[in-house]
Amino acid sequence: MELNGLLQVYEFITEMSDIGISAIDANGMPVIYNKKMKELEGITDVEVKKRSAREIINFEAEESLLLQVLHKGQPIRNHKKTFWNRKGQEITTINNILPIEKEGRILGAVEFARDISTQEFMMYQPLRRYGQPLTFETITAVSASMKNVISTAKVAATSRISVMLIGESGTGKDMIAEGIHHSLSMPNEQFITLICRRDEEAVIAQLEKYITENNNITFFGERIEYLSMSAQERIVELLKIHETKNHVFIASIGGDPIELISDGKLSKSLYFFFSSLTIRVPSIRERKEDIMPFVNDYFSRHRQDFGSFVQGLTDEVEEIFLSYDWPGNLKELEVLLDEIASLITTEESITYEMLPAYFRWKVQDIHRQENNVQSELFIVQTVKDLRPLDQYIREVEDYYVVKALEFFGGNVSKTAKELGLKRQSLQYRMKRMKDADEKK
C-alpha cells in the first residue's frame, strides 16, 4: 500500500479506537487528539481547534504529564486519574504515557487513556462508607438553598410521593434519596438503587424482579437519562402497572429536564411520571457556604476513625477551595480529601504543598486566568498576533520554565530535575530570560 493510503488507515484506526489517544510532537504541539479523547474530556471539535494553540501552555494534569514524558524520555504507566470533564461527567481513566522514539531520537509523546468510569463508579461509592443508614443529618446543609432542599425532601418523605432529583454530578442526590427513604411516614423495608449507567437489561430485570413484591420498597433510579429511550419507556410502563402498590419511586437526572427531553435523552412520559415533585439540588458553586463545613466534618471523622491530629486547612488552601469551581461538586472535594488524607501523619493543618500535584496545576491555571496574565499572549486571534514559529516556541518555553520554577518555589535543582534538564542548562535559560527582560 502506498504511504498516503497507509496513513489514512492509521488515521481511521486512531479515530475509531475506544481508547482515548492524544499525542504531541517534539515541540510540545498537539498532533493527535482522537474522538474518544474528546468524548472523555467532554469537548467539541470546534473547541479542540480553538484550543490547540493554547494546548502546550495549558497546565492541566494530563498535558503536563505528556510534557513530562517528552522532557524526561521516560514512560509513565498505569496512571489512574479521576476528573470531571467540561460536561460535568465523572470520568476515571487508566493512562499510559510513552515517549515516541525512533533511532534514539524523541519525536514526541503519546497518551493512551482507557475509560474505566463505569467500573469505578460501581466500586467507589463514598456514601456507602459511613457504615450507617444515611439520614438527612449526614448531609452537609448549612446554606439556605440546601436547607430548603432538605425541607422539601422531608415533605416528600411524609407524603410518600414520587420525586425527581435534579442536579449536577456529586451534589448529593443519592444521599437525599436515601435520606427520604429513612424518613418515610410509613417505613419501607428495602432501598434499591437502580444504577442506570450499567447494562440496561440488568436494570430492567432488577426492577421487574422486585416491583412485584408485596413488601414496600423504595426504588431509586439514579441518573435515568443514561438509559436508552426504549428502556426508559419500558420502565414507565412497569411503574404505571404497579403504581397502586405502596412502593416509593425516586429518580435522579444530571441536568435540566427540558433540555434533556429536547436532546432526546429523557423520555417525556418518564419525566411526567415524576413531575409531581421535582427538587433541584444546587451545585456547590452556588452554595460555597457548604464547602468548609463539609471539610470540617470530613476531618472530624478522620480524627475519630484514624486518631489523626488534623484540624483543618491553612488560610491559603481555604482560599483556593473557595475559589475553585468544583465541576464534580462535593464528590470531587471528597475524592481530593481522600487523597490528601492518605498522606497525613502528624500534620495539624493541610498546606498548599500537601495538595496533589495535578490539583495544584489546576488551581494555578485558575489563578492565572483570574489575574488575566501572560497566557493570553499565546492566543492567536488575529493575523497580527502571528509571529515566527521559533519566537513563539521560545516564548512558550520561557513561560513553562517560569511556571515550573514558581511551582517548586524557585528551587533550581528540583525544577531542573523535573524538567529533565541539567542544572546549568536551566540556569542558562534563566539568565537568557533575565537579559531579555533587562533589554526591554
Ligand SMILES: Nc1ncnc2c1ncn2[C@@H]1O[C@H](COP(=O)(O)OP(=O)(O)OP(=O)(O)O)[C@@H](O)[C@H]1O
Ligand atoms: N451535601 C452533602 N453532604 C455530605 N456529603 C456529600 C454531600 N453531597 C455529596 N456528598 C459526598 O459526595 C458523594 C457523592 O454524592 P452523591 O452520589 O449523592 O452525588 P449525586 O448527586 O448522586 O451524583 P451522581 O449524579 O454522579 O450520581 C457522596 O457519597 C458524599 O460522600
